[in-house]
Amino acid sequence: MSAGHEAKISAAGVSVFYGEKQALFDVSIDIPARQVMAFIGPSGCGKSTFLRCINRMNDTIDICRVTGTIAIDGADIYDPKIDPVLLRARVGMVFQKPNPFPKSIYDNIAYGPRIHGVAKAGSQMDEIVETSLRRAGLWNEVKDRLREPGTGLSGGQQQRLCIARAIAVNPDVILMDEPCSALDPIATAKVEELIDELRERYTIVIVTHSMQQAARVSQKAAFFHLGNLIEVDDTERMFTNPRDQRTQDYITGRFG
Amino acid sequence: MSDTTHGPDRKERNAWFEADARLKRRHLADKRLRAYGIAAIVFALGMLATLVGTILITAAPAVTQTMVTFEVEVPEGSVDPANPSGGSYQTMLNASIARIFPDVDTPRELRELRQLFSNGGQYQLRDKILADPSLIGKTVSISFPMSDIGDQLHKGVIDRNLPPDFRRVNDTQIAWYDVLVERGQISSPLNWGLLFNADSRFPELAGLRGALVGSFFALLVCFLVSFPVGIAAAVYLEEFAPKNRLTDLIEVNINNLAAVPSIVFGLLGLAVFLNFFGMPRSAPIVGGLVLSLMTLPTIIIATRAALKAVPPSIREAAIGVGASKMQTVGHHVLPLAMPGILTGTIIGLAQALGETAPLLLIGMNAFITAAPDSMFNPSTALPTQIYIWADSPERGFTSRTSAAIIVLLGFLVCMNAIAIYMRKRFERRW
């Protein structure tokens, strides 16, 4: 595997098919460690599809087929020896709509550590819950109601709860699929702030619709169009000086 | 998974290692749950197969009926031509049986011999003479069922290799039977009697005609009452009713009625229709009324669903051209909902056809040897007939019960097939 020194994730020739239909064409990309990489592009361009390849969420869709290789730390995650269950413990994911389990806030966070046997119930678990909530910037808001259902929180809080839930299993990578599309501007700002803090510890890949968001949170950006990866670059450079005409058109708002 | 070439980070490598035993356990639990699921489905479908299989196997002997053919002399003077029904036909029949077995003379042996034949033979002979009195003085050939034991001997249900104490026919009876087979007097045609005879105490003569007619009448009443009333109630609740306490009450009521045990409807029929209104016991009309009360919620619920599926734009269009609410419903909404309503109705009627308990309570399990002429005559129904036969000790009834069940299931399959076909054929996506 061609694991570049700083590349956490490196994909080579990834194509995705839904039944007969090809959704992604021969994507190759290196994603650096401990930075935020934004996938941008018009809707239906394959950016979410590619994101879901990185933790093999596409496995849960019967008709979906993936070819090519994706390596994390040099290990091909589509190797039959790799267990998607373990992979997903290392590659956490946050979804478009906050999806807390209908359980208490505490149990939402504790769920991952519990199934992976990271910690038993008790003070060790309490510690994990607290750390995760603190890192997600939610601790002060919920510390007095850890036993209340997670579904009772506001939308922004729910999304940060989901981020905390992902952090709790101590992943290397966090994938975020338009994490703010269901949130209001204030909640969005909080989540973006959080993403910026999280990059110290985690490699983050975020799919977003919003140019501004990509500009605010990401260091690197990848532009997808009609299932093809068009361009990868530093966010700043891409936004000021795109190399491809299509990127230029999209960033300047000609389509999308 | 314990691949040591993975990433350089020690912490990660440990995670891959440590999880190993635990991960195996977790995947094992996953496989276990999947296996439980498969086992559960195999169990359920296996039971279905066992049920259908055993019923089919036990019903198999009832497909044919073992018949015996005799030439019977009807001597001049043995029957009074003016009153042919008064003839002593059993004596004539016995005489012709005795002619084949001349050396059988002790009363015990004669009795054992006659045990091989159904006593329905004499009636068949009588009917022949009644239909054609000119046969008096001639030799008449009649073909009639063998008795229960004769039938089972022929079909091999009774194993002749068993020691005599373990079977219900003795050696002489088997010998007689063999003589009849040799003389070509035994035949086993298809058992049409099962469908076209009325009930009888003797399994070889018993048939489903009374039950089929009774069930037909009961379902007819059920349909005539529950179909219009169900549609009317559903139309009111869905299209007209204001949202108030009364309509809420009706709604809760209908949902609960659909889940009331069927036997409670039987108690209602007994107390109200028979006891209070003095309607005739065991009559299909009462059975039909009770069944219609049970079917009503099914039809109402199905009709409401079908009405809901008609898009509001249709109603708006009709009202827009000046139709009244009633016209809108009658001319547009109801016809569009009709396939759904009919599907629901057929499924409701299929349930009603299989319903037994309420019919038992209103006496539709009476022993009646003639098919009812009208819905006011006492009668059985298909499921109650099955109950009566299942309860009868004679061995021959076991296979007839299974055969009757197959008839019942056949009707149900047809009704459901029609319902499914209609749903597929007329289903409309708006």
Add this chain to the structure above:
Amino acid sequence: MSATSLLAIVLILSLIGYFWGRASAAGLKRGGQGMHSIPAYHGYFIALSCGIPSFLLVLIWLATQNTVIDTLLIAGLPAHITDGVETSRMSLILSEIKSIAGGRIFGTPDPALIAAAERYNALRGTASLAMVVSALAVAIAAMSYARSRVSPEFRARNSVDGILRWILIVCSILAILTTLGIILSLVIESMAFFSRVPVFEFLFGMEWSPQIAMRADQVASSGAFGAVPVFWGTIFISAIAMFVALPVGLFSAIYLVEYADKRVRSFVKPLLEILAGIPTIVYGFFAILTVAPFIRDLGTSMGLSVASNSALAAGGVMGIMLIPFISSFADDAISAVPQSMRDGAYALGATKAETVRQVLLPAALPGIVGGVLLAVSRAIGETMIVVMAAGLMAKLTANPLEGVTTVTVQIVTLLIGDTEFDSPKTLAAFGLGLVLFITTLALNIVALQVVKRYRERYE
């Protein structure tokens, strides 16, 4: 004239009314009048006004005629027949009179009875004549009144709509009437029962042997009506049924929703539903034909004594019947859990089993519980399987290899055959019926509430 032909005549009269009304309205229209409603509605109006009252009259008449005639007949009987006679004996006398009236005379009846029979025939003749006359009179009177209203201003369409709306309302009230009828008949007969057997003794008594009460002159003719063993048997058999149905139904639902691919699912699900469409009488026969002998042979081979009508056989077969019930409720409930819950769990690295156990099942629990409650209510009310496969003797035992009896079995055995309506034996059936109705109703209401709440949560 029979009621059927009378109804046919009423129908024909209504048809005549329709054409008459349409023709007269059409005549007015041709005369240049501006009509509010089209002629057909005038026709409908006359037809409905003519048909409905006389149709209702005939129904009510038929419903009450027998009771009225019987009362008149009893009132007219001489004292030496009616004196000191109980109601049960009275109904025998009545049926004797009726069979004499029908020409079926056995032995030499009391001359008073023959006279009564003649009176009975006369009453019936009068009654049916009166019915015909009054029904036709009502029909014709209503028709001419309705005809007199036909005029250009008359809003026939609105009147017809109004009449139809009332018909619809009456039809939907029928559902309430049915419930009311159930409650009234159960309560009234149960009151009669509880006036002989105290409620307390019925609900908490430990001895059940109602058959003793068959003849008044027998020893211990009062019978014993302590229903606890019967209740126990019902609970016991239902529990065995749920013991079979719950795991099988739940696991098959989990498999079908979460593990099976589309093809398997589309093939297995309808097959499972066939189990729900098989009439219970067929299950009952299956129980006595196959399952009970199998269990008995199996038990005997292990040196156990197994009753031929063991609770295990009846409950087990009932369980098979309930499998599709549980599985379809569980299936709906698990399918209704949003996909995002699954995604959330999978993204954390949960296996399918962990997702099911810790996320989907807790989320689907209310729906499943609702289904289970409905299934329990089914099991308690199920009749034919237990009538055929369970026992008649009320026994307080926890051994599934012995026979126990259930509420529904007792109702059927108490009421089957000829029944007199005031022996405690038959009335006891209504007492049991009342308990059964209340229990299942409570279970249904709770179950429907639970299911409804649950639906609201995800909609």
